[in-house]
Amino acid sequence: MTIVSKTPLNARDFAEQLYKAVDSLNADAVGAFLSPDVRFQLGNFNEIVGYAAVVDANAAFFKSISAMSHTLKDSWAFEDTVICTGEVHYIRHDKSTLQIPFSAVLKLEDVLIFDYQVYVDVSPL
Secondary structure, three states: OOOOOOOOOOHHHHHHHHHHHHHOOOHHHHHOOEEEEEEEEEOOOOOEEOHHHHHHHHHHHHHOOOEEEEEEEEEEEEOOEEEEEEEEEEEOOOOOEEEEEEEEEEEEEOOEEEEEEEEOOOOOO
16 A cells, blocks of 8 residues: 655655665665665664765675565555565575565655664574
8 A cells, every 4th residue: 555645756666666776785776765864773773874884784784695585565655754564585695594574664855765764673694
């Protein structure tokens, strides 16, 4: 379900495009969605602020796994915020797998994420 909003893209399309970039394990591709002053919070890790720091953190995380894929379940937009839920499937370097639920709150400005909050428990990785 998508709620009409001020966001120029619909919530589902935006989330699918973002997670396609994430699943490519290409931090620069993820960076194309981020504002210069982005704030990123993954689970209970400390927040990271600033484009370069967030891209670098994503690159480091991507090196810790072999692959990942997101399956979106629901997505909504309200004003300039996209919210989505789904499952993320990880493949570790030892080829073992893990599938866990996630949700994300993406606050946008000029179609770029300036506040990126991901609710997921990656501790089993």
